[in-house]
Each structure stands twice: as structure tokens, then as C-alpha cells.
Amino acid sequence: MTVNDGQGDIVLDIRNLRTRIETLRGVVHPVNDVSLQCFRGRTLAVVGESGSGKSMTFLSVLGLLPPGGSIESGTVSYLGQEYTLEGKSRLSQLRGKSIGMIFQDALAGLNPSFTIGQQIGDVVRHHEKTSRAEARRRAIETLGLVGIPNPRERVDYYPHQLSGGMRQRVMIAMGVALRPQVLVADEPTTALDVTVQAQIMELLDGLRRELGMSLVIITHDLGVVARYAEEVAVMYGGRVVEHGSVRQVLKNTVHPYTEALLRSSPRPDAHVAELDPIPGQPPNLLAVPTGCSFHPRCHRRDDRELCATDIPRLRALTPTSQLTACHRAEEMALQDVSV
Known part of the structure; x- marks a missing residue:
């Protein structure tokens, strides 16, 4: 199911993805029946607390799982063609050339032993049969594209010679080089x-428009979501719990977890003396609660124990509403829960 049928070309289609990781303490499922679609030229934000499965979903899609990790079920299609998640050759072709990824720690993501030009050039040469001179030219061109001043000079800089913001621009350059x-x-x-x-963020948004890309922003920052995204998927305990347009989800949420995230986040338009933190902790994936995994922290949980016994299905309350996975969604929809 998609919340955006008919509104654009689906570039990346993730269906019922379930990932398992074998640890010394047992098997965990950090991604559990996740379905998401990325539309051409549009921005999808994926939000949730640490450990909710946001990053792991796309690491699964790109075949970058840690040792002990594997895809248990589900499909991923790129431009309408399904590819095998365990097929290393196909994944290697897609990574970087068709689906780029920018990691959050630029200093850790760049090799201190090589110049930034060499590292961007290696990305180009891995996927395209080109000379070192042409790869260097492409590196200079891409550094200019992401706003690095004097790219012909800085192409020979090492990561430690750049500020944090410049290193992040280099990571973006590596992501969009192809x-x-x-x-x-x-x-x-x-x-x-x-x-x-x-x-x-302005740079990423500008590149999305200039290159016609689909942009996925994995973030904790709801301000970023409100400003730059068209769609938002809220994840908790490895599942998508609410998914729709930014206006639907942030203005008229029908899931208690999204409501709690909004109340615990600083907002310039909300005149409150202090934030309202979410009680408790995200679920331990080795012992996920039965039923709705958010119910131990939820102030709206069902007194009849339905929330503790039955996993809510992700569904739309009306043909035009966002998707939600909550037993109390209809009740919330009748109330004014905008924050």
C-alpha cells in the first residue's frame, strides 16, 4: 500500500521488508514488515527515536548489514524491476550509481590517508570505465556542484584539512558523483x-531539484521534516506506525507515538514552558512487547488489553487519510490532537 498512488513515478519500492540479525544474545528483527516508496523528485523523511529501524531499513536495501545480518523476507524494486537483496553483484551495481547514501559521520566515512579527490574519483571509477584524469575532472565538477569553494585547489586536500561542514559536503559529493x-x-x-x-539541508534540497532525484532524509529533527519533506514515515520498534503527507502527519496525527514525538520536540510556534518527554525507553528488540510495541509507553492504550495482545495493522482510516497502525486511531481522529 502506498499513500501516494498516481502522484509520481516510484523509483524505489520497498515491500514487507523483514531483516534479522543474529547476535550473541539471540536473534533480533530491527526491520519488521516495512513498506515504503520513494517517488521521483520528492522527499521522504523517515523519523523516530534511535533504534526504531530507520537507518537499518536502508542499510538492508543496499546490502550493508552488519555481520550476522540477513534479509528474512520482503522485496525491493528499483524502477519497477525487483532485485535480489542477497545478490551481491546487482547490489554493488546499484550502490552509488543508482542509489547513493550519505552517512552521518563524515569524519569516519572519509579515509584520512587519501585526498578527497581520490575518494570521489574512486567512486566514479568503480562504476564507470574511465581514466584517472577524467575521474579527477568529475571530482572537481562535483565538488563545485556541492558548493566547495575553489574546487580545483581543494580536490587535493585531505579530510583533516576541511571543516566539519566542508567534510559533510564532500560526503554529499561522493553520494551524488554518479x-x-x-x-x-x-x-x-x-x-x-x-x-x-x-x-x-538547503544544499540537499537544491540538489534534489537540480538532479531530479528522490531524496530520503533519515532524521530525528521534526523541524527538518516540516521544512523539506513532502511525505513522512514514522517508525517505532522496527515498524512503520504512521505514514502520509507531512501536513497530515504533523498537523493531524492519529498515532500516539507521533503525538508524543511532537510534544517532546522543541518548536518555535509552540509557546510552552517545557517539553513533555516520552516516558520509558524504546523496546528491547530481544524482548519486544506483545501487541503494539509502543503500548507500555502509551497514554492512550486500550483498557481492554487489545493494545497488549494484538499487533495493529497499518491502514488508512479514509481513502484520503494517512496510514496508521493504532487500535485507537479512530478515536484520535475524532479529537483535536494537533500540537
Whole structure:
């Protein structure tokens, strides 16, 4: 099911994805029956607390799972063609060239032993049969595209010679060097000051429009979601619990977890003396609660124990509403729960 049928071309289609990771303490499922669609030229934000499955969903799609990780079930299609998630050759072709990913720690993501030009050039040469000179030219061109001043000079810089914001631009350059159809930005503004964060987000939004990409923003920042995304998927405990247009989800939420996230986030338009934190902790994936995994922390849980026994199905309350996975969604829809 998609919340955007008929509104654009689906570039990346994730259906019922379920990922397992074998740990020393047992098997966990950080991604559990997740379905998402990325539309050409549009921005999808994926939000939730740490451990909700946001990053792991797209690491699964790109075949970048940690040791012990594997795809248990589900399908992924790129431009309408399903590909095998365990097929390393096909995944290697898609990574970078068709689906780019920007990781949140630029300093850890760049090799300190090589210049930034070499690292961007290696991305180009891995996918295209081209000379080192041509790869260097492409690196300079891409550095200019992402707003690096004096790219002909800085192409020979090492990562430590650049500021945090510039290193993040280099990571973005590596992600868009091959002009992918989908760009996944995993917490792209982590550890950057507020001014630089705004610059990076404006850059990503501008690249989306200029290159016609589908952009996925994995973030905790609901302000970023409201400003830059058209659609938002809220994840909790490895599942999507609410998914729809940004206006639907942020203005008229019908899931208690989304409501709690909004109340616990600073907002310039909300005149409150203090934030309202979500009680408790995200679920331990080794012992996920039965029923709705959010019910131990939910102030709207069903007194008849339905929330503790039955996993709610992701569904639309009306043909035009967002998708939600909550037993009390109809009740919330009748109330004014906008925050």
C-alpha cells in the first residue's frame, strides 16, 4: 500500500521488508514488515527515536548489514524491476550509481590517508570505465556542484584539512558523483552547528531539484521534516506506525507515538514552558512487547488489553487519510490532537 498512488513515478519500492540479525544474545528483527516508496523528485523523511529501524531499513536495501545480518523476507524494486537483496553483484551495481547514501559521520566515512579527490574519483571509477584524469575532472565538477569553494585547489586536500561542514559536503559529493536516482541522507547534519545544518539541508534540497532525484532524509529533527519533506514515515520498534503527507502527519496525527514525538520536540510556534518527554525507553528488540510495541509507553492504550495482545495493522482510516497502525486511531481522529 502506498499513500501516494498516481502522484509520481516510484523509483524505489520497498515491500514487507523483514531483516534479522543474529547476535550473541539471540536473534533480533530491527526491520519488521516495512513498506515504503520513494517517488521521483520528492522527499521522504523517515523519523523516530534511535533504534526504531530507520537507518537499518536502508542499510538492508543496499546490502550493508552488519555481520550476522540477513534479509528474512520482503522485496525491493528499483524502477519497477525487483532485485535480489542477497545478490551481491546487482547490489554493488546499484550502490552509488543508482542509489547513493550519505552517512552521518563524515569524519569516519572519509579515509584520512587519501585526498578527497581520490575518494570521489574512486567512486566514479568503480562504476564507470574511465581514466584517472577524467575521474579527477568529475571530482572537481562535483565538488563545485556541492558548493566547495575553489574546487580545483581543494580536490587535493585531505579530510583533516576541511571543516566539519566542508567534510559533510564532500560526503554529499561522493553520494551524488554518479547522479543517482535516489539519495539517502542518514542524519546528514549530525554534530554540525545550526547555521551549517541549514546550509547542508538547503544544499540537499537544491540538489534534489537540480538532479531530479528522490531524496530520503533519515532524521530525528521534526523541524527538518516540516521544512523539506513532502511525505513522512514514522517508525517505532522496527515498524512503520504512521505514514502520509507531512501536513497530515504533523498537523493531524492519529498515532500516539507521533503525538508524543511532537510534544517532546522543541518548536518555535509552540509557546510552552517545557517539553513533555516520552516516558520509558524504546523496546528491547530481544524482548519486544506483545501487541503494539509502543503500548507500555502509551497514554492512550486500550483498557481492554487489545493494545497488549494484538499487533495493529497499518491502514488508512479514509481513502484520503494517512496510514496508521493504532487500535485507537479512530478515536484520535475524532479529537483535536494537533500540537
